[in-house]
Amino acid sequence: MRDSVLEEVRAADAAAPATGAVYDRIGVGYSAVRRPDPEWAAIVRDALGDARSVINVGAGSGAYEPADLRVVAVEPSAEMRAQRPAGAAPCLAGRAESLPFDDGAFDAALAVLTVHHWTDLEAGIAELRRVAPRFAVLTYDMDVQGEYWFTRDYVPEIARAERSRVPSVQRLTELLGPCEVRELPLRHDFTDGFMTAFWRRPEAYLDPDVRRACSAFALTDAEAVSRGVERLRADLDSGLWHRRYADLMERDTLDAGFRLITGGSPRTVGGEGKP
Numbered sequence: 382m383r384d385s386v387l388e389e390v391r392a393a394d395a396a397a398p399a400t401g402a403v404y405d406r407i408g409v410g411y412s413a414v415r416r417p418d419p420e421w422a423a424i425v426r427d428a429l430g431d432a433r434s435v436i437n438v439g440a441g442s443g444a445y446e447p448a449d450l451r452v453v454a455v456e457p458s459a460e461m462r463a464q465r466p467a468g469a470a471p472c473l474a475g476r477a478e479s480l481p482f483d484d485g486a487f488d489a490a491l492a493v494l495t496v497h498h499w500t501d502l503e504a505g506i507a508e509l510r511r512v513a514p515r516f517a518v519l520t521y522d523m524d525v526q527g528e529y530w531f532t533r534d535y536v537p538e539i540a541r542a543e544r545s546r547v548p549s550v551q552r553l554t555e556l557l558g559p560c561e562v563r564e565l566p567l568r569h570d571f572t573d574g575f576m577t578a579f580w581r582r583p584e585a586y587l588d589p590d591v592r593r594a595c596s597a598f599a600l601t602d603a604e605a606v607s608r609g610v611e612r613l614r615a616d617l618d619s620g621l622w623h624r625r626y627a628d629l630m631e632r633d634t635l636d637a638g639f640r641l642i643t644g645g646s647p648r649t650v651g652g653e654g655k656p
């Protein structure tokens with residue numbers, strides 16, 4: 382990655398118009414609840430191997446960006462870009478579907494929990510593959526997550542809405558090409574507060590700030606969510622929840638469907654990161 386690329390990023394960012402991105406509305410308060418989990422951060426860093434330069438697409442507030450690599454972030458939402466901490470990697474206002482970089486400009490491309498928001502998945506994946514020879518894509522499998530207790534038993538509308546949005550792992554692997562798929566289970570004290578992070582902490586769903594930080598809630602009919610939350614509140618108060626889900630409290634980890642898809646060919650790095 383050349384220094385001039387960073388200059389272009391900064392200039393383009395300064396000149397970026399308001400995007401009207403969905404996360405300008407639903408991303409308020411994101412980084413307070415969505416604290417990157419250290420174990421996942423180590424796994425993502427490991428997946429990037431000896432890459433020196435990384436493009437992080439759908440970067441949000443900068444979660445999982447390795448501090449020891451030269452990262453350029455791309456993020457459409459001004460609200461999300463504003464939540465990037467001081468000293469975070471430079472971030473361009475842009476979209477996966479059209480990345481303003483040369484072919485092979487980076488050693489690796491990273492996309493964490495974002496592909497289900499892209500308006501044109503095929504174009505976004507083609508761009509990811511064009512700008513870097515290898516990739517790490519973190520996503521979730523709705524065949525697994527659709528059975529999660531909260532959505533199955535309290536707000537099935539969430540799973541229905543998510544199924545229409547989240548691409549299958551099979552579809553992603555077809556588009557990405559040869560790759561490996563790794564299961565990423567969630568510890569009971571997982572720190573990144575997306576919906577299933579609270580699988581053993583059901584009281585968290587009663588907190589509107591927690592719900593606001595997760596697109597699965599924000600993009601589902603508000604009345605359906607509040608009906609489900611009120612039923613959960615009643616089941617927690619009566620003790621029914623703890624009787625019904627007693628087996629969960631015995632577990633330390635849960636497979637909620639998260640999958641890390643890695644592949645492509647590492648290249649000899651050095652200088653500009655070109656072969």
Ligand SMILES: C[S@@+](CC[C@H](N)C(=O)[O-])C[C@H]1O[C@@H](n2cnc3c(N)ncnc32)[C@H](O)[C@@H]1O
Pocket residue numbers: 402404415438439440441442443444445455456457458461475476477478492493494495498499500596
């Ligand atoms: C759940 S957040 C994930 C953010 C970050 N990667 C993380 O792990 O915290 C999804 C992000 O994808 C971004 N996004 C939505 N549409 C996009 C697109 N077409 N191209 C790139 N990013 C997009 C959103 O603005 C949002 O910041």
